[in-house]
Amino acid sequence: GEDVEQSLFLSVREGDSSVINCTYTDSSSTYLYWYKQEPGAGLQLLTYIFSNMDMKQDQRLTVLLNKKDKHLSLRIADTQTGDSAIYFCAEKLVSSASKIIFGSGTRLSIRP
Amino acid sequence: GAVVSQHPSWVICKSGTSVKIECRSLDFQATTMFWYRQFPKQSLMLMATSNEGSKATYEQGVEKDKFLINHASLTLSTLTVTSAHPEDSSFYICSASGQTGTYEQYFGPGTRLTVT
Numbered sequence: 001g002e003d004v005e006q007s008l009f010l011s012v013r014e015g016d017s018s019v020i021n022c023t024y025t026d027s028s029s030t031y032l033y034w035y036k037q038e039p040g041a042g043l044q045l046l047t048y049i050f051s052n053m054d055m056k057q058d059q060r061l062t063v064l065l066n067k068k069d070k071h072l073s074l075r076i077a078d079t080q081t082g083d084s085a086i087y088f089c090a091e092k093l094v095s096s097a098s099k100i101i102f103g104s105g106t107r108l109s110i111r112p
Numbered sequence: 113g114a115v116v117s118q119h120p121s122w123v124i125c126k127s128g129t130s131v132k133i134e135c136r137s138l139d140f141q142a143t144t145m146f147w148y149r150q151f152p153k154q155s156l157m158l159m160a161t162s163n164e165g166s167k168a169t170y171e172q173g174v175e176k177d178k179f180l181i182n183h184a185s186l187t188l189s190t191l192t193v194t195s196a197h198p199e200d201s202s203f204y205i206c207s208a209s210g211q212t213g214t215y216e217q218y219f220g221p222g223t224r225l226t227v228t
Binding site: 035040041042043045088092099100101102103104105 | 146148154155156158161205207217219220221222224
């Protein structure tokens with residue numbers, strides 16, 4: 001089946017690293033994504049990783065993919081107050097007309 | 113990246129009326145468009161997938177007669193919520209894809225619908 005799961009909340013201190021985790025069930029995924037959504041706004045694509053990659057780094061963002069365990073994580077280094085948002089993990093399925101399945105979203109809050 | 117717009121950005125309508133939401137790809141041809149709805153503090157739920165010139169494919173549990181989708185051109189898809197009820201109040205987001213086999217899927221800013 002198609003299912004993407006995330007923990008609902010994460011609270012970190014400003015300046016620390018944030019790690020948001022995600023698990024998925026469909027092994028036919030081609031791309032896996034991390035989106036950011038600020039209150040009342042649409043989705044912003046933060047980064048993506050192709051399913052044959054293990055890691056991708058882009059400035060403060062590091063994505064790790066463990067395909068065997070179907071586990072994806074997003075690490076945000078030096079977390080800032082502007083990083084407060086909901087982060088969605090998503091996977092694109094090769095088996096279903098390229099539709100993207102979203103996780104429930106993780107609400108990241110930053111404490112001073 | 114490519115730009116997808118939605119209009120209107122928010123709308124308030126009375127129960128029983130119909131509302132049309134437009135999704136446009138501004139600088140690319142979108143062969144496929146997707147419509148999602150998002151309830152407060154919840155994830156995006158895919159409603160339907162539409163390909164230009166053909167009927168939309170609806171996800172299980174989504175009423176096709178209530179949520180009419182038209183993808184008449186490569187740059188425009190519309191979602192019409194017919195006979196809207198308060199439970200249809202939600203954030204509706206479209207996305208567009210121009211090429212298969214790539215990662216790109218561009219999201220619109222969303223339309224907030226409130227039915228009174």
